[in-house]
Amino acid sequence: MSKRHYSVWFLIALLFFTALPLTAENKKDDVNDIGNRKVAHRSIISEEKEVAIGKQYADQIDHSAKLIKDPVVNEYVNRLAQNLARNSDAKVPISVKVIDDPTINAITLPGGFIYLDSGTILAANEEAQVAGVLAHEIAHVAARHWASEMTKRTLLQYAMIPLMFTPMSLGAYYGLNAAMSGIPIAFLKFSRNDEAEADFLGLQYMFKAGYDPNAYVAFFGKVLNEERSSPGSVASIFSDHPPTPDRIIKCEEEIKGILPNRPEYLVNTSEFNDVKGRLETLLTVHRNNKNQSGPTLERRQPSETAGTPPPSNPQGQDSGDQPPVLRRKD
Numbered sequence: 001m002s003k004r005h006y007s008v009w010f011l012i013a014l015l016f017f018t019a020l021p022l023t024a025e026n027k028k029d030d031v032n033d034i035g036n037r038k039v040a041h042r043s044i045i046s047e048e049k050e051v052a053i054g055k056q057y058a059d060q061i062d063h064s065a066k067l068i069k070d071p072v073v074n075e076y077v078n079r080l081a082q083n084l085a086r087n088s089d090a091k092v093p094i095s096v097k098v099i100d101d102p103t104i105n106a107i108t109l110p111g112g113f114i115y116l117d118s119g120t121i122l123a124a125n126e127e128a129q130v131a132g133v134l135a136h137e138i139a140h141v142a143a144r145h146w147a148s149e150m151t152k153r154t155l156l157q158y159a160m161i162p163l164m165f166t167p168m169s170l171g172a173y174y175g176l177n178a179a180m181s182g183i184p185i186a187f188l189k190f191s192r193n194d195e196a197e198a199d200f201l202g203l204q205y206m207f208k209a210g211y212d213p214n215a216y217v218a219f220f221g222k223v224l225n226e227e228r229s230s231p232g233s234v235a236s237i238f239s240d241h242p243p244t245p246d247r248i249i250k251c252e253e254e255i256k257g258i259l260p261n262r263p264e265y266l267v268n269t270s271e272f273n274d275v276k277g278r279l280e281t282l283l284t285v286h287r288n289n290k291n292q293s294g295p296t297l298e299r300r301q302p303s304e305t306a307g308t309p310p311p312s313n314p315q316g317q318d319s320g321d322q323p324p325v326l327r328r329k330d
Contacts, residue, residue, distance in 0.1 A: 029258045031204045039089045039201060041148035044155075047111075050147050051092055054111030061099075061115060068098040068118060070282055076275045077116065077134075080127070084135050087208035089142040089201070096134065100283065104223055106133050108140045110147065121279055123222060126268035132206055132216030139201035145194040199251055203259070212265035217251050 028039050043050075068074065077096050085094040092112040101117040108114050114137045116130075124130045140146070190198070203213040 028201065029204075031208055031259060034087060034089060034204060034208050037089060039142055040091070040144040043144055043147035043151040045147040045150055047092055047144075047147075050144070051111030054109040054113045057109045058095075058113040061109075062097070065115070066100040068100055068279070068282070070278070073098060073275055073279055073282070076271060077121075077130075080131060081114065081134050081138070084131060084138055084205050084209050088135070088138050088205045090138055092141065094138060094141065100286075104226060106137050108137045108146070112141045114138070114141075118279060118283065121276060123226065124219065124272075124276075125222075126215060127272035128206070128211045128215030128265070128267045129219040129222075130272070131209065131211045132202065132213070132219055135202035135205040135209075135211075136198050136216070137202075138205060139198040140190060140194065142201060143194070143197055145190050145198070149191070149194075196247070196250070199247070200254055203251060203254055207259050207262070210266045212267050213251075213255050213259060215267065217248055217255070220248050220251070 027033070028037065030037065045053075074097070077098055081094050081096045090112065094112045094114065096114045096116055098121070099115055099117050102119040102122075103117050104120050104123050105117040106114065106120060114134070116133070116137075120133055121130055124133075199216075203216060206213045206216060
């Protein structure tokens with residue numbers, strides 16, 4: 001077998017290997033075993049390295065993005081995320097920060113660093129909808145989708161080394177090179193399969209934490225309406241992998257098929273309403289302060305006759321706004 005054919009088969013085998021979870025016998029649909037099962041995909045990147053890389057990217061976002069600094073909002077969102085994380089398969093700490101941005105969006109960096117746009121909170125009608133978005137992002141962390149994708153790219157580069165010594169057209173070589181380096185590593189988009197798996201796991205994490213998983217599907221519908229009414233208003237979490245009717249139907253099937261019946265769910269809390277109202281007030285005050293102009297200086301209108309001094313006031317009466325005049329002695 002030629003080196004080229006060997007490399008192709010080697011590449012296929014490695015990619016198939018890394019696409020599998022750590023144990024083939026593990027059942028990802030057993031909600032009673034959440035936290036004990038292994039849903040993470042195989043990776044040559046250690047969890048410690050993944051967290052370190054994520055910290056570097058998080059530092060970049062912290063210095064470039066406009067973050068919500070309000071302690072009440074941040075404490076509430078992180079407490080919500082920690083409750084979901086405790087009821088998930090994630091093996092690394094989860095941290096969430098809120099970005100001052102009106103779009104409906106959330107991004108997950110390597111190692112458990114999640115950023116949620118303020119527009120996502122304001123668009124939600126209830127706490128369970130925000131919990132659904134966070135559960136989806138935590139699922140990306142638990143499955144280690146970023147590390148798995150980076151492993152595939154690294155193995156792809158190694159597998160291409162023998163091809164560099166195999167005769168091929170110049171165009172083909174540059175095409176392979178572009179394919180390996182075309183996407184920025186910091187904001188690598190997840191594949192459709194990864195998004196589907198994050199939906200699948202996120203619904204389970206919502207259920208385990210006590211939230212109604214149907215709220216996540218309802219938020220999908222809200223996002224669709226938002227995108228129809230204002231095209232471009234929905235950012236990467238949904239626009240790259242939009243909540244198509246097929247995806248919504250799939251989530252509904254998974255809710256009915258794998259989640260046990262529960263007599264009651266947590267849907268909303270008064271605290272969510274308070275935090276949402278607080279966030280709205282903070283953003284409104286900030287916008288008003290930004291639109292207000294600073295103090296201005298008004299020019300005094302010139303006298304009708306240039307060079308004519310203002311009338312004297314011998315009786316000592318108030319001369320209004322006229323400045324004092326210094327007269328030269330004759």
